[in-house]
Amino acid sequence: MGLREDLERFREVGEERREDLESFIRYGDLSGSESDQIQIPIKVVDLPEFQYDRLDRGGVGQGDGGTPDVGQPVGQPQPGDGDGDDEGEEGEPGEEGGEHGYYEMDPEEFAEELDEELGLDLEPKGKEVIEEVQGDFTDVTRTGPNSTLDFERLFKQGLKRKLATDFDEEFVREAMKVDGETPQSVFQWCRERNILVSLAWIESEWDEIEDEERGTWGSFAEMESNVERTTAVQRIRRKGLKEVPFRRDDERYRHPEIEEKKQKNVVVVNIRDVSGSMRETKRELVERTFTPLDWYLQGKYDNAEFVYIAHDADAWEVDREEFFGIRSGGGTRISSAYELAKEVLEAAYPWAEWNRYVFAAGDSENSSNDTTEKVIPLMREIPANRHAYVETQPGGTAINATHAEEVEDAFSDDESVVVARVSGPEDVTDAIYEILQPASSKVSTASPAGSS
Structure with a gap:
C-alpha cells in the first residue's frame, strides 16, 4: 500500500467517525453552521506527512563549512528550528488542521439523514402550480391539426x-x-x-x-x-x-394530457418567548430545537420561507440572526405573537398556495387567561399543516407554567397540534420527532388546525 492509498484510507476513517447526527443536535455546536450549509464535527485522524530538516537554516551535522563536531555545543535554538512556536511560518505542523474538522451537508441531505435517524416520513404536499407541461397523448378531440x-x-x-x-x-x-x-x-x-x-x-x-x-x-x-x-x-x-x-x-x-407541476412551498413561522423569565438555559433549548427544524424543512421543500417572531408582552418580527441570539425582558402575552403571525400569513402566504407550519416555544408562563381566551381561538383561526408548542422548562414544569397544558387539553383530538416538552438537551430529538411525525401515526384523524 503506497502513501496515496494510506492518505485516502485515513480520510475515509475520519468521515466514518463523523459525530452522530442525533448527538450533534442534542449537544453539538449548532451555531457553527449556516442556514444553507450544515457542518457536522469529525473526530479528526491526523494525516501522515513527511517532515524535512531545513539544512539552510541551521542544525546539527558533520562535514566542512564550519559545522560543529560531534558533542560540540550548538547554542540556543534559533527561530525556525522546529520548536513549533512560530505560528507565522508557512508549513508548520498542525497549521492547516482546522479545515479537515467538519463534514458538510446541505439541508436536503440533512433532511434525508434526519428522516433515517428518527424514523420520520414527512411527505410535503405541493400546493402552488408553477407550470403546466404536456404529458402523454391520452386526450382526444373532434378537431385538430x-x-x-x-x-x-x-x-x-x-x-x-x-x-x-x-x-x-x-x-x-x-x-x-x-x-x-x-x-x-x-x-x-x-x-x-x-x-x-x-x-x-x-x-x-x-x-x-x-x-x-x-x-x-x-x-x-x-x-x-x-x-x-x-x-x-x-x-x-x-x-x-x-x-x-x-x-x-x-x-x-x-x-397531450396537461400535467400540473406543483411546487412544494412552505412557510415556517417561528415564535419564541423572550420575556424576563426566559433565562439562558431556556433560550438555549429553544435555539437547539428550532435550528434543526429550520434545516430540515429547508431540505424538504422546494421553496421554504421563514418568518421569525419574538415576543414578550408585545410581538415584533425579526430576522434569523437576531431570532437566534435575541435577549429581552418584560412580561409575557403569547397571543401578541399569534396575532402578528395571523396578519403576516394572511397578507403574504395564503393557505391555498402554501404549506404552513407555526412553531412556538417558551417556558409556558403566560399572562392570566391569555391562553384560553386569545391564543387557542387564534390557533383555530390560523390554518396550518402543523401547530407546535415547545415548552422549555429545565428541571420540570413551574407551578405557573400552564400554557402548554392548556393548549394540549384544548386540542387533544386534533392531530395537527403538537405539544412537546424539553427539559434538557437529551429531549431535543424526541421533541423534533413529536413535531414532525406523520399525522397517520396518531390515533386522531382531525383536519388541520384552523381548516373548516
Whole structure:
C-alpha cells in the first residue's frame, strides 16, 4: 500500500467517525453552521506527512563549512528550528488542521439523514402550480391539426363498420337465381337471415343475371344447401381489403394530457418567548430545537420561507440572526405573537398556495387567561399543516407554567397540534420527532388546525 492509498484510507476513517447526527443536535455546536450549509464535527485522524530538516537554516551535522563536531555545543535554538512556536511560518505542523474538522451537508441531505435517524416520513404536499407541461397523448378531440389525427382509431372504426355492414354478394346473387322469385322477395329473404343488403343493390344487380341462369334453383332451401356462405372475415382473408368505409364522424385528434407541476412551498413561522423569565438555559433549548427544524424543512421543500417572531408582552418580527441570539425582558402575552403571525400569513402566504407550519416555544408562563381566551381561538383561526408548542422548562414544569397544558387539553383530538416538552438537551430529538411525525401515526384523524 503506497502513501496515496494510506492518505485516502485515513480520510475515509475520519468521515466514518463523523459525530452522530442525533448527538450533534442534542449537544453539538449548532451555531457553527449556516442556514444553507450544515457542518457536522469529525473526530479528526491526523494525516501522515513527511517532515524535512531545513539544512539552510541551521542544525546539527558533520562535514566542512564550519559545522560543529560531534558533542560540540550548538547554542540556543534559533527561530525556525522546529520548536513549533512560530505560528507565522508557512508549513508548520498542525497549521492547516482546522479545515479537515467538519463534514458538510446541505439541508436536503440533512433532511434525508434526519428522516433515517428518527424514523420520520414527512411527505410535503405541493400546493402552488408553477407550470403546466404536456404529458402523454391520452386526450382526444373532434378537431385538430392533421399531424395529430389518430389514424389507428379511425381505421378501427372503419373496419368495425366494414365487418358490420359487409355481406356475401355472391351468395345473394345465387338467391336471385331461385325460380319464380322477385327483387322484393329476395330482399325479404335476406332480412330474415340478417344479410345486410339494400333493396336498391338487389334491384341494380337483378338485370345482371343472365336469362339462362334464372331458375337454377327450385327454392331458397335448395340454394342454401348447395352454395357455401362465407363470413366477412373469411372474405377479407381471401381477397384482402379493397376499401374501408371511413366517415368524418370517426375522426379523432390526439392531444397531450396537461400535467400540473406543483411546487412544494412552505412557510415556517417561528415564535419564541423572550420575556424576563426566559433565562439562558431556556433560550438555549429553544435555539437547539428550532435550528434543526429550520434545516430540515429547508431540505424538504422546494421553496421554504421563514418568518421569525419574538415576543414578550408585545410581538415584533425579526430576522434569523437576531431570532437566534435575541435577549429581552418584560412580561409575557403569547397571543401578541399569534396575532402578528395571523396578519403576516394572511397578507403574504395564503393557505391555498402554501404549506404552513407555526412553531412556538417558551417556558409556558403566560399572562392570566391569555391562553384560553386569545391564543387557542387564534390557533383555530390560523390554518396550518402543523401547530407546535415547545415548552422549555429545565428541571420540570413551574407551578405557573400552564400554557402548554392548556393548549394540549384544548386540542387533544386534533392531530395537527403538537405539544412537546424539553427539559434538557437529551429531549431535543424526541421533541423534533413529536413535531414532525406523520399525522397517520396518531390515533386522531382531525383536519388541520384552523381548516373548516
